[in-house]
Amino acid sequence: MTEVRDVVAAASQLTDAEFLEVVRAVAAGRPGLGALLAAVDVGAAIPAEDPVTAEVVPHVVPGVPEPDYTSGGVPTFDRVRERIEGRFGTAMGSSGLAHDSPSGRSLEDAWEKREKAGKAKLDEIRRSLGKQ
Template identity: 45%
Template sequence: MSTSQGDDDPTVVDAEIVASPTPAVELPAAQYSESGVPSFDYVRERIENRAATATGSTELAGIGGTGPDVKSLDEQLAEREEAGRARLAEIRRAMGKD
């Protein structure tokens, strides 16, 4: 009876090489140098993300709207500062400092 050489050996594994189904992934550029300094692109991306988050938060809070019933943020801040100045002047008058 004719048998192949690996049929009787339990350490031999019958297998075939199959090509990887996923293409090679391009790795992003290093975010930090060897000395620990972040790259310009990394810093720029972080700043842009924070600015976008702040803008989105403002819009969601309703203070960034453009409708006729929504005051602009500058008007709200000016009113708050004027009220603070008026209250401070009132306190000074009450204390006899003015």
């Protein structure tokens, strides 16, 4: 396997455009690197640079939050709490939306019809047995 230092040394000798192409090729087809691929695509237009006057400007991708992880890769408590709250909110909202949707209403109507039919059949059986 190639040493990381060798890869970094080779990548540092590439132009920005060449490096972006390498990043695109590496990130393509890897769902875990989707944010990296999106960041590369945001910065797709790279002007021709003069190595003497080139200015290093940090690139901030709008809409991509700072990672809420420690340097060891462990999510912070706030990150975990936000994900739990988000999932809970999604679950609560989706049940409400499912109930109010046309398919949810038709399912509820079908359930009510079955319930009425069951009660009617039970009443019919009781009448036939003489137990009104």
